[in-house]
C-alpha cells in the first residue's frame with residue numbers, strides 16, 4: 357500500500373490475515389476508516405511468517421516526512437502466538453512538527469488489544485502531547501511513579517511465603533518487576549526505570565540481550581542439565597581461557613560466588629598444604645560458613661565462631677583510612693601492616709591472601725596504585741598464594757577485563773562470578789595448570805558440584821562473553837564510566853553532603869556524609885528517602901545507604917547514564933532540602 361501524499365498516516369484500523377503456510381508478502385491486508393480520519397497513508401509492508409497463525413505477520417508503516425501532525429514512523433511487531441495487532445507500536449516524532457510530536461511508545465500486554473497497553477510520551481520542548489486514539493500518559497521523566505496496584509498485590513502475595521532477609525534494593529523498592537531490556541526495567545504496573553544496579557553488577561550485558569536470549573532458548577531445546585562435556589561448554593571455556601590473565605587457563609565452574617570462593621580456598625589449601633587465610637576489612641566473599649571469617653563487615657556478626665585460621669587486615673580505604681593516615685604520605689602502610697598480622701597473629705602458615713581489586717560491597721572502594729602489587733609481594737614473601745576475588749570487578753566492569761589489570765598483577769588464583777553469566781547463576785575458579793593439579797582438589801568429583809558448568813550455564817556464559825567482546829563493553833565501561841565519574845564530581849561540588857566520589861569504569865561510589873570534616877555517614881533515614889525519590893523519578897540505584905554504589909549494565913549508553921545521573925541529582929536536591937542538609 358503506497359502513501360497518498362497529503363493524507364494522515366496511521367489513523368485507520370489495520371487487520372492482517374495471514375495465510376498460514378504461504379511465503380512472505382502473501383498475507384491479506386485490509387485497512388478500515390475510523391470516524392473522520394482517512395486511512396491508508398504511509399507505506400505499509402507486511403511480511404508473513406510462514407508457519408504462524410493468521411495475523412502474525414509484521415507490519416511496518418513509514419511516514420513520508422512532510423505530512424501533517426501525527427507523522428512519524430510506526431512499527432508494529434507481532435509476538436508469535438498473540439492475536440493480530442497485539443504487537444509493540446512505536447511512533448517517533450520528527451522534532452519540529454505540529455502537535456503529536458514527541459516520542460510515543462505503546463506496548464501491548466500479551467493478550468490485550470492494540471492501544472490498551474501502557475503508553476509513554478516524552479515531550480520534546482513545547483510540542484503538545486497528542487493522544488489520538490491511544491490513551492497517553494504524561495512526560496516520562498516527570499511522571500511520578502509509586503508502587504502501583506499490581507506491584508502491591510504481588511508483593512503482598514509473595515510476602516506470605518518469602519523468608520525475610522532478601523536483598524535490600526529489592527525489599528526497599530516495594531516493586532514487583534515485570535521485565536527488562538538493556539538498561540531499563542519495567543514494573544508490573546508499567547512504570548519504567550533506568551537500572552543503575554544491574555542485580556549488583558550481575559547484569560553485564562543488560563536485560564534480555566537478544567543474542568543471550570536466543571542462545572539460552574537454543575540450549576534449552578537441546579540439553580539443560582548434567583555435567584557431561586558439551587560443545588557449548590568447550591566453546592565457553594576456550595573463549596574464557598582466551599581472556600583470562602596469562603597462565604590462568606584452568607577453570608572450574610560453579611553456580612554461586614561463595615561456592616566458588618570456598619572451592620578456591622580448598623584449592624589453595626590443597627596446593628600449599630597450609631590452612632591459614634587472610635582477608636581484608638571491608639572485604640566480601642559471600643555468606644557461607646567457609647568465608648564468613650574472611651569478611652570485613654557486620655555480615656559476620658553473631659555468626660561465629662569462624663573457621664580457625666582466618667584473619668583480616670585493613671584494606672586501603674583511603675577515604676576512611678583504618679590507620680588514620682593520608683595517602684601518599686602513608687607509603688601504603690596498610691599493605692605493610694599485613695606482614696605484622698602474619699607475624700603476630702597467625703601460625704605463619706598462610707595458604708592464601710584473598711583480596712578484591714576494588715571492594716564492591718564496601719562501596720566500590722578503589723585502592724591506591726601500588727596496593728595490590730604490595731599485597732602480592734607480601735604473599736610471595738610468605739609462600740602464600742595471591743588470590744584475587746574478581747567476582748564484581750571481572751569481565752570489563754572496571755574498564756579493563758580484570759580489576760587486577762590496572763596494576764598489571766597476575767594472581768595465582770582468581771574467582772569470577774556475577775557478570776560472567778550475564779544473569780545466569782554462574783561462577784568459576786580460575787588458576788594455573790600446576791595449581792589445579794593439587795590433590796585432593798583434582799580427584800574425580802572433588803572440585804565439582806551438581807550445577808557447575810551445566811549446559812544452560814555454559815550457554816549463558818558463552819553468550820555473555822561473546823557480547824562483551826563483540827560489543828567491546830570493556831571499552832564502553834571505561835568511556836561511559838569516566839563520563840559518569842566526571843558528572844559525580846559535579847555533584848560533589850554542588851552538595852556539601854557528598855563527601856567523596858570515586859570509581860573505575862562502571863563501578864562507582866559516592867560517600868554521603870553529615871559533614872565533610874567528620875566524614876560521619878549521612879543518617880540512613882535520609883538515604884532511604886533518597887532511594888524512594890530516585891524510584892519515583894525512574895531510577896533504581898543503590899542510594900538507600902550513605903555509601904552509594906553505582907554499577908549499571910556495561911551496555912549503558914552515555915545518554916542513559918547522564919539521564920540517570922540527572923535523576924539522582926534532582927532526587928538528592930529534593931531530599932537534602934527536605935531534611936535540612938542542603
Ligand SMILES: Cc1ncc(COP(=O)(O)O)c(C=O)c1O
Pocket residue numbers: 612613614615617640641642643712716717745746747748773
Ligand atoms: C567480591 C565478591 N565475592 C563473592 C561474592 C559472593 O557471591 P554470591 O552472592 O554469588 O555468593 C560477592 C557477592 O556480592 C562478591 O561481591
